[in-house]
Amino acid sequence: MYTLSEENYLKAIYRLSQDEGVKITPTAIAESLGNNPASVVDMIRKLTDKQLIEYDKKKGVELTPQGQKNAVLIVRRHRLWEVFLLEKLGYHWDEIHDIAEELEHINDATLADRLDKFLGFPDYDPHGDPIPKANGKMAKPYSVTLADMKTGTTCRVAAVKDTSSAFLQYLLKLEIGIGTTIALVEKISYDNSLVIRIADRENTTVSQKFGENILVE
Amino acid sequence: MYTLSEENYLKAIYRLSQDEGVKITPTAIAESLGNNPASVVDMIRKLTDKQLIEYDKKKGVELTPQGQKNAVLIVRRHRLWEVFLLEKLGYHWDEIHDIAEELEHINDATLADRLDKFLGFPDYDPHGDPIPKANGKMAKPYSVTLADMKTGTTCRVAAVKDTSSAFLQYLLKLEIGIGTTIALVEKISYDNSLVIRIADRENTTVSQKFGENILVE
């Protein structure tokens, strides 16, 4: 259907479009993919010709319904494969992203739906991201971070924003996973570090950056 | 590790090397991949530089131990994914080849071994081809075809040589699968057509080509 590159651009644009109200510029896409802005301009032309995106200097890049549909399908496949790798093949959550990044491009009319069924129609992937359904609909992604919480409140880890191994391995070390209970004990006003209590164990201090990458409910 | 193209060339050369004693020429590789011989010459140079093959005008193309190892790994992945698609996702055997053709290129240090374990270490894929083990060893492929059989003898279908949907769908219609018993009733000497009895049902006549694509034991 589409080339690997085209699919990766669609996915990147889709991801950027999740931050509502933010204009998607060639530079932003270039950064997201680790490419040169000049290359992005090339691809914008190509995707525009194929009617997958629209580009307006004022509005930036937007997915057309066609482009949106394709991007969501790729995200669906990515997240389903992540569930498969973790639940069926026994990978840890810091190992699955890169493999799913390749699996997501395998295109077959019924593969995603069969995999979905085989996995029992999961609603969330191992990082807590909602999995788009066959009809394209999906649960609203979590948006409140640990850093947004009020001191003295308790929450449940719902998802992680950063899926890098570095971050996920750190979480593994702190024994934090999806579902873990965290109480926000104190915010250090000097640098916004967070003193937290993980699952009723002793207090731990983490950085603001850390807190901003944990989504809670 | 290697590009998609390089892997496909290795696989094609490996497949051709299964016919022992046959020289592997650029033309043969070109036919096998549906490419132009000129392109094959380009790639022979590239794979030779990478020490994956050796090319000698007299001997033709041969895989180096390195090349052999990689080719076998790709075949292993292909056949394991075929088992997965059939047994876990419920595909029919005429639908799995093309998808496995894509899945086989996904490269991860432990993926094939984990999949192997998840599937219960199968020895054969759904077409009856032996699956290379993690150490590279595998059962000897079946080699006797239905067309090789003596009139009046009975055999068990062990594998299919041709994995095209056209052939597999024909087999489905005839209700022939791996394990089906077939008796060779008569060989028509005019055109080598075969009169066979499938699983003790009424007699059927099939072509020589058909008989040569069914491996038996």
Next chain:
DNA sequence: AAATAAAATTAGGTTTGCCTAATTTTATTT
């Protein structure tokens, strides 16, 4: 052995998807 046919190779070209460097456009400061 010559003639012919087939296979292999070279030369030169195309497309995709990227790049750098230069230029133009747009946004931000002063």
Next chain:
DNA sequence: AAATAAAATTAGGCAAACCTAATTTTATTT
């Protein structure tokens, strides 16, 4: 508003993997 900085774009190039057409080498016939 002018100056400066940043972003977008154009121009021109490169590597991979293919192609066609022409040429050379090898094999097969006569």
